[in-house]
Amino acid sequence: IDPKYVYAWNNKGDALYNLGKYNEAIECFNKALEIDPDNDHAKHMKENALNNLRKHEKTIDKEDTEQIATTNNEKEDTEQGATTNNENTSTIPYIGNISIIGIIILSLLIISSIFYTRHKKKDSDKEAEGTLYKNEEASKSELEPKADENTKPELKIELPINILTLNVWKKVEMEIVNKGDAIAKNIIFEFSEDVAIRNLPEIEVKPKSKKIVEFYLKPNVLGEVPLEVKVRCKDHLNREYEFRETIILEVKEKVEETPEKGISPAEFTPKPTTPKTFPPELSERYVEVEFIGKGGFARVFKAKRKDGKEVAVKIPISLDESTGKSFLKEIENWTKLNHKNIVKVYHYNILPIPYFEMELCDHSLEDIGKPMDIEETAWIIFNTAEGLKYAHSQKIIHLDLKPHNILLKDGIPKISDWGLSKVMTESSSATANKGFTPIYASPEQIDSKSKDEKTDIWQLGVVFYELVTGELPFKGDGFVEILTAITTKEPVKPSEINPEAKEVEKIIMKCLKKNKKERYQSVKELQRDLSKYLGIKYKESLKLSVSRGDSRRSAYYCCELLLMSMKDNNIIEAYKYASDLLNYTEGEVKQEVQELCGDLKFRIENGINDIPEELIKKAEVIAHKIRVGF
Structure with missing residues (x-):
């Protein structure tokens, strides 16, 4: 029994109460009240147990009094019988040993009579005890919550x-x-x-x-x-x-007011003082405009294109040389990236004003309540890492990962805001970039040292820490204190803030090693440890859903295991889960799984161990259909 779990003590107390073990039940309810002094159930049941205990003790006291009185009466009867016998025998003439034998026989008869009386008394006691038990049961049935229709939640x-x-x-x-x-x-x-x-x-x-x-x-x-x-x-x-x-x-449906017509493009200059204003130059392209938010140098609007597609439109706050360079830099790297876990750029231009149009998402990790569920967080970090892995394969590092820049669309994480991103060279990493968000910055960013994939891994570790604890690993009253903590202090272990984070603590702390050589050396290494944790959880859930005959949940967890194996490039495990998935799917989805099994089997038989991106995309289509219920 968990000593800190009030309901466990209440449940144990209820069981002992039902067995008539009132003293032990009272001890359990006292334990519950030590944890939660206002627990109504423990108070109520303790009072019931005390009342029944008092009734029981009174009954026992009454029985003891009656037993003593009976014993005394029997003793008096015995003494009177013996006296009478002595008087009678004194008048009988003594003939050998006859008078002694008579006394012995009489004594045996008296003892037999006493034994019979006591035996009858015991039967009577049992009958009384049975009556008492019935009365107590009747009392309990009146007081016990599970039999009382009034004691239920509403x-x-x-x-x-x-x-x-x-x-x-x-x-x-x-x-x-x-x-x-x-x-x-x-x-x-x-x-x-x-x-x-x-x-x-x-x-x-x-x-x-x-x-x-x-x-x-x-x-x-x-x-x-x-x-x-x-x-x-x-x-x-x-x-x-x-x-x-x-x-x-x-x-x-909220619609922004359309700016008055007649304003020429030359007359318009975006003003930082009115950040929610949508430029009239773009009013011919978009309708139903709604302000979403503002970043370091740009505003973001939700808008609908003429073809009806909803998009996000990003527009610089002001038009100056510095903003223009940042804008062009962000576009340059971002448009090179095309991945499910990276926000897509649909269109961009510098005329009539600089802007770009991108994928509309639901919200960011910054908007989500924290701490989050550990398993859900691990899944989000794993798939965010999938987008990073792709960017790193294109020699691009983000350098500004934070909850605000990780968006969610239908639950899928997507990395946004590549304004600080760098293109890595084969010989060295860029060191000139000074821009970063202090509380998510890595030690090498603060010390102006070389930055690479492991810088992104540090920042992803900070995000992971914040999501599972609701707190930042490095804090301070000012800019200098925060940067000093990042470079010199060790963070509090996540499990000390949220005990449930213990299972992923080693992963988080390895991401936050100040020495880059002690961190994960690649995103793939990080994903491998995450997949071990998630694999254990998903296998447990899969086993449970199979035992319950829940084919939909079985399909979901089996498909998640399939996707993780494919993203981890474990083709043998991927083929195993794809084959298992056939047991939980039907119709068109089953046919698609069968084709995927064939593709994986072909690669295994021909010694081709790499899993291409197109096969992963095929598996993701299957996963999407399973998530929405086929």
């Missing part, structure tokens, strides 16, 4: 914000009220398909109390939306409950 939810913008993520607060008399634990929420939800934690709410949770919500349909919410939970006895609520949302 959940209500309230969502104060009900006006939202279509396809825009919004951080919202939801209030969960438990009006019942029992705790509601393992609370899970299921929302209708009219909205997308992220970072909604599993919670518990004590009786007669409420809790507020924060999460992200994005509406998918316009108008007045009756949002259906299903709430599942368990009580302290693990009984399951389900509640349903309908919340009315008003979803609007």
